[in-house]
Amino acid sequence: MSEDDDRSPSPNSITDDSSQTRTYTTGSGPGPGPGSSSVLEYLAPCPDQVLENVLENVLWFLTSRKDRNAASLVCRSWYRVEALTRSDLFIGNCYAVSPKRATSRFTRIRSVTLKGRPRFADFNLMPPNWGAHLAPWVSAMALTYPWLEKVHLKRMSVTDDDLALLAESFSGFKELVLVCCDGFGTSGLAIVASRCRQLKVLDLIESEVSDDDVDWISYFPDTGTCLESLIFDCVECPIDFDALERLVANSPSLKKLRLNRHVSMGQLHRLMVQAPRLTHLGTGSFSPSEDVAQEHLKPIISNCHKLQIFWVLDSICDEGLQAVAATCKELRELRVFPFEAREDIEGPVSEVGLQAVSEGCRKLQSILYFCQRMTNAAVVAMSKNCPDLVVFRLCIMGRHRPDHVTGEPMDEGFGAIVMNCKKLTRLAVSGLLTDRAFAYIGKYGKIVRTLSVAFAGDSDMGLKYVLEGCPRLQKLEIRDSPFGDAALLSGLHHYYNMRFLWMSACNLSNQGCQQIAQALPRLVVEVIKHEDNLDMDENVDTLYMYRSLEGPRDDVPRFVSIL
């Protein structure tokens, strides 16, 4: 070993782009652990070095996360090189790993995706201020990723200060996508608009944005922007239309524009005329006064032969769906949302619409369907007619509703889905379901990754079937179902393979959850109490547990206890 061994690395050498000047200790001998290049030495290129350089050049081309994860497990050398060549960081649960750990391992990240709260938090099943704060992440990234270009966040709490830090820290920042986030306002948007001069994408999707009385659109530079996509239909504040018009005129690359409902149809038309290069233009929703009635929709639909993705309100009715089935042979994704999200009404769509779609749209891959009534027959038909289904989410809004023709539980329908749809990875069930439905899922749902259960099942067996039968299960969310401690314990062998488990209003006790926590030290077991019920009784309102490298988080609110 040369006498240069002990020289400590300069900070630049770790993030240095040119591979020729970077050197490593070889893998043999008592060197530092994987991922640390704390001892650098200049060596004449030796065979191992050449191999590593080659590896680095090859690994640059690896884009799939799964492939990269696999590559990093081959040996220490591959681990190191993979870490250096990864540019997209995906963190499915922001509490599974700390910002420090992530930024230490991956030093050349250009794009970060972070997911925070569990999905059921969107439906008010979690008290506010639970966590998922962006702040520690943006602080860490500000220090380690000066070349960061893209940030995609889902269900995170983002403050105006976080947005300010982001805007200041990353001079080449290009893309900000916030899905189901909250905690910030139009002031934060103003800062991003004015500071991020390279911004191409600003997409705010189903996020809660507070109105700070700031005309944020006018903060984009007058001299021109690089904007390609601007989506803000969820921002509930009025905007200055003139400022928007100027922005569109100043943004020659703008292709996608989704405005909020404070823009009238007339104004929308003006924009369309002025900016013919737009490929996506819309308001993201209809206001009740301007809604598109079913009879207007049908003739439009009959011309959309190439439609692949269709999101629509159920006011389209079964007949409208029949028109879709007759015309949209290329349909891949359909979402039918309820105009009135209640349980006790007739409902304009039913098994008739579902059956029609299954017969007409054979290439369907993803469906989300809200309805009031359904039959097993229609669901079975879909399972047979649409073999490419990857996502099947059926929400029969009346809880515990059986097949409305036969009076039977919906077990057979969902059973057919898992049996016949060999590519199915995401499933949401509803209606009256016995343990039998779960037996089917456990038996046939071998590649199911995400399962959503509400008001279903008879006993612990239901959950056991799933935990024992579905080896690929990663995300399981359950509410208001009679599954207890015994069922919970039957999943011990699998919880480390999962991203999370959510169970609310089930039959769990503190004791049962304690047992899990003790058996699995790398699992964070959170018991969430609802704020109006803070006494420590035996029953667990909500269990949210997830694997983590960090142990209990340090930003726990008072209504959460970590076992």
Add this chain to the structure above:
Amino acid sequence: MQRSMAYERHLNLEATELRLGLPGSDEAPEKTSAIPSVRSNKRASPEISEESRSKGSSSLSSDVENCEGETAPPAKEQIVGWPPIRSYRKNCLQPRKNDRVDGAGMYVKVSVDGAPYLRKIDLKVYKSYPELLEALEDMFKLTIGEYSEKEGYNGSDFAPTYEDKDGDWMLVGDVPWDMFISTCKRLRIMRGSSEARGFGC
């Protein structure tokens, strides 16, 4: 037998009776909340968790029998988070309420001298001056200091002031809390001791 019957009465079986409707759905609807448009964790009805508990522990077959062949269930109250539609999407469809003025909240703008952006807070959330001031200190990361009638706010550069219905700028704390709540139109946290102290004299 006697004892178990008395126990059953004590249990108020009607409340935990197995049926499709929510226990207590016969009662007045004020127990539940409407589709929550603001993120609120107030459960519509805590009985729903009892219902699933009682379903789990009691006989399964009778439960299934109850469900099958049942005609349209009675009008149900809204359950928290069901159907699973995000409040954002629900808000799009409901007629827009003016939530600035009605009982749902009392939002006022808060500006801080020197800070780049405004905030809005809901005064209804606070019950007293100390609570409000603590929240402001938290929100803007500053210290406001102690209030005294004669000298205004001691101990810091910041003084919270507000504009009242008549357009006058007053020092926060000069009037009783209830009067403050009903007359405050906006808040401004002033900086610079002399200007702020000017309020105290």
